[in-house]
Amino acid sequence: MSPSSSIEDFERVLRKSENIVVVAGAGLSAASGIPTFRDAGGLWRGHDPATLATPSAFAANPSLVWQFYHKRRGVALAAQPNPGHFALAMLCEPAHLRVVAPRAKSFTLVTQNVDGLSMRARKDVHKRQVERGSAGSGDVASPHPLYEMHGRVLDTICTACGHREHNGSSPLCPSLGDASLENADNAQSIALEDLPRCAQCGGLLRPGVVWFEEVPHHMDQIQERVDAADLCMVVGTSSTVQPAAGYAYDVGENGGTVAVFNLQRSEGDEYADFLFLGPCEDTLPRILL
Ligand code: BJW
Ligand code: ZN
Structure with a gap:
């Protein structure tokens, strides 16, 4: 029926x-x-967002995944x-x-x-x-x-000590605020030490969201x-x-x-x-x- x-x-x-x-x-x-995930125009620099929202994507290319989430954090911060x-x-x-x-x-x-x-x-x-x-x-x-x-895109989690916190500042670190990255076609990579780091232990931070293969x-x-x-x-x-x-x-x-x-x-x-x-x-x- x-x-x-x-x-x-x-x-x-x-x-x-x-x-x-x-x-x-x-x-x-x-x-x-x-933007939604699966509608037309959902690509970010030619990447399907679903391929970036995985632990393996972050392990393979944390710079690319952080640039994707930096953009998403900006959109969330501006939204009502x-x-x-x-x-x-x-x-x-x-x-x-x-x-x-x-x-x-x-x-x-x-x-x-x-x-x-x-x-x-x-x-x-x-x-x-x-x-x-x-x-x-x-x-x-x-x-x-x-x-x-x-989870929340404005939260961060430390990959070393597990510390989770809300952080509504943008950019999270100077390298992500570099304007020349904005128009790049993903060729530019940020060094690991210049990505967001934990204030408690110095470990690499990740976005506080649930990726595929993780438990919600x-x-x-x-x-x-x-x-x-x-x-x-x-x-x-x-x-x-x-x-x-x-x-x-x-x-x-x-x-x-x-x-x-x-x-x-x-x-x-x-x-x-x-x-x-x-x-x-x-x-x-x-x-x-
Ligand atoms: C409007 C509108 C308007 C537009 N008004 N409408 C094979 C079979 C089955 C399952 C699996 C499988 N292989 C792997 C899995 C599991 C996997 C999964 O489901 N994969 C499928 C893709 C096959 N799931 C997981 O891995 C999850 N974990 C898990 O299962 O753990 C195991 C476990 C579970 C329970 C207990 C114990 C263990 C984790 C899933 C995490 C998803 N993460 C993401 C990214 C979050 C971070 C980020 O934002 O970057 O979450 S993926 C992405 O998809 C995001 C979304 O929340 C999620 C759902 O998308 P959503 O919201 O439906 O968006 P769209 O774009 O798809 O749809 C928008 C809709 O809105 C459309 O219908 C439009 O028409 C409509 N719309 N404008 C009304 N104005
Ligand atoms: Zn830490």
Whole structure:
């Protein structure tokens, strides 16, 4: 049966859902100016990003991989959350969730994105709720959890001592700020000692993201929420990367409802009961707020 695009029917499902999981991907941040991975024009200096997002690529050519992530860090630093991030951040607020999904006992936002925009939107929205709460009737409940399962592009991890930290400065070291690298066709290599180094031990830093062949973060907590979910919303992801791609399948197999929000048909449609085609920065606020 082809999936429904009826907003009224989806609102009815929301109203009776008890445990809701959202699985978000690159399409959620597209309107914030962050390129997706697998759409046209996704190449960086002729490289498929997926071939750079591996431990073996970093081991073979840390200079090339750091130049790729330097560029990505700059894009993330310049970006602002869009209405799609804010609509999901509103659902993280217990007071708003009660309005759209009055029976909901849990809400979990899982993002594959490393740009930190969902976290920023959630913090902004919560801060506003607290300001309103302190002006009104008092305490505001903590927001529902957000799991950044593929890490954060603005974090660094030391390959020697394991120290992880947030570092929002750019460039991370003078060599990455060298303007002549910007237009190079990848021929220029930065010496190992001139790449970002750990302030604690001097070891080589790597970006704080989860590459292919690595285990994503918060796996146990996410799987527990997925196993309990009766509604899974799949937002702006091609649903091609595991384990995130399997969550909608799990919810569907357990008898739950799957709703896909995407610009176009995707692998996630296979299990979809609802399909809302269009930019999620339009569809999410329209349907959820
Ligand atoms: C819009 C829109 C708009 C646009 N509105 N929509 C063979 C079979 C099965 C699995 C494997 C296999 N071989 C290897 C694996 C495992 C592997 C994997 O899945 N590989 C596949 C490619 C085959 N997975 C892993 O290695 C993972 N680890 C793992 O499995 O560990 C084992 C384990 C698991 C669990 C427990 C114990 C052990 C790790 C995966 C890490 C992925 N890392 C990356 C890079 C992060 C760092 C960085 O950013 O550089 O994560 S890869 C990249 O893909 C990134 C993304 O988060 C991820 C998903 O991409 P996403 O978000 O779906 O983006 P796109 O571009 O693909 O899609 C965008 C979508 O948006 C499109 O559909 C558009 O239409 C849509 N869109 N604009 C709405 N405005
Ligand atoms: Zn270190």
